[in-house]
Amino acid sequence: MNKIPVFYNPAMVVEIDLESPSPKKPREVVTEWKQNYPIEVIDFVPLREEDFCLAHTTEHVRGIISLRIANGMDTRHQEVVDSLYWTTASFYHAAEHALQYGVAVSPTSGFHHAGHDFSWGFCTFNGLLIAAVKMLNKSQVRRIGIIDFDYHQGDGSEDIIARLALGDRISHRTGKIHYTREKQAFFQELPALLESLKDVDILFYQAGADQHENDPLGGFLNNAEMRERDVQVFRFSKDHGIPIVWNLAGGYQEERTEQGRCIQKVLDIHNATMEACMGIYLNNPV
Numbered sequence: 001m002n003k004i005p006v007f008y009n010p011a012m013v014v015e016i017d018l019e020s021p022s023p024k025k026p027r028e029v030v031t032e033w034k035q036n037y038p039i040e041v042i043d044f045v046p047l048r049e050e051d052f053c054l055a056h057t058t059e060h061v062r063g064i065i066s067l068r069i070a071n072g073m074d075t076r077h078q079e080v081v082d083s084l085y086w087t088t089a090s091f092y093h094a095a096e097h098a099l100q101y102g103v104a105v106s107p108t109s110g111f112h113h114a115g116h117d118f119s120w121g122f123c124t125f126n127g128l129l130i131a132a133v134k135m136l137n138k139s140q141v142r143r144i145g146i147i148d149f150d151y152h153q154g155d156g157s158e159d160i161i162a163r164l165a166l167g168d169r170i171s172h173r174t175g176k177i178h179y180t181r182e183k184q185a186f187f188q189e190l191p192a193l194l195e196s197l198k199d200v201d202i203l204f205y206q207a208g209a210d211q212h213e214n215d216p217l218g219g220f221l222n223n224a225e226m227r228e229r230d231v232q233v234f235r236f237s238k239d240h241g242i243p244i245v246w247n248l249a250g251g252y253q254e255e256r257t258e259q260g261r262c263i264q265k266v267l268d269i270h271n272a273t274m275e276a277c278m279g280i281y282l283n284n285p286v
């Protein structure tokens with residue numbers, strides 16, 4: 001492999017200002033990656049309402065789409081709803097690509113707090129579980145592993161797995177021990193956490209930037225430790241020949257400047273994840 005595939009379409013981006021900077025992050029991160037790394041940007045078609053219903057109740061989906069129910073940003077912006085068809089599709093198509101070629105990236109956030117019939121915490125629909133159910137239904141995949149290293153608990157993912165009785169086909173790992181803020185314990189547990197996933201057919205990896213110790217909503221790992229986290233995950237997937245799709249998830253370090261909000265520190269963390277991925281998956285990493 002000479003380039004890392006990244007599933008991006010501008011329709012993923014929400015242009016209006018929201019409490020979380022993440023809905024604007026896809027364009028910012030892809031702009032940096034295009035300038036600095038050998039990536040291949042791949043376009044895709046959006047998902048449909050019926051796909052959302054694979055992981056969510058029809059009533060909840062209809063409520064969100066019709067703006068009757070507030071989205072995960074706790075607003076009723078049509079722009080947020082419009083982006084959901086594309087962000088969930090980015091993850092799904094990246095996952096299908098990874099299954100075939102080994103690795104792919106979806107520059108997305110805002111999935112893991114979305115439950116079967118609820119949306120909160122900057123998450124409206126759960127792109128992880130929508131992609132998982134869609135792939136399991138096509139039956140070329142028997143088991144999926146989700147490594148959720150966003151700092152916060154993937155309560156929405158856990159809710160959907162429980163309510164759809166998917167526990168024997170989806171192994172959900174959150175590294176709960178990280179809530180203790182004990183970085184030594186996190187790295188002691190990591191090999192066993194990864195080893196428990198060695199029989200899955202594909203890994204979904206949320207490489208959350210809010211595990212960083214400077215994150216205002218997280219975290220407990222410094223720059224070198226964040227990189228070590230990523231390297232261990234990618235080395236595990238490569239060594240075991242398990243396809244891996246990864247995304248961005250949370251990250252809230254930002255500076256307010258005259259030009260607006262600057263999330264360069266978050267972008268730097270995602271850049272480091274891309275470098276770790278390139279180092280392990282590219283034949284000639286730059």
Ligand SMILES: [Zn+2]
Pocket residue numbers: 150151152208210249250251
């Ligand atoms: Zn988070």
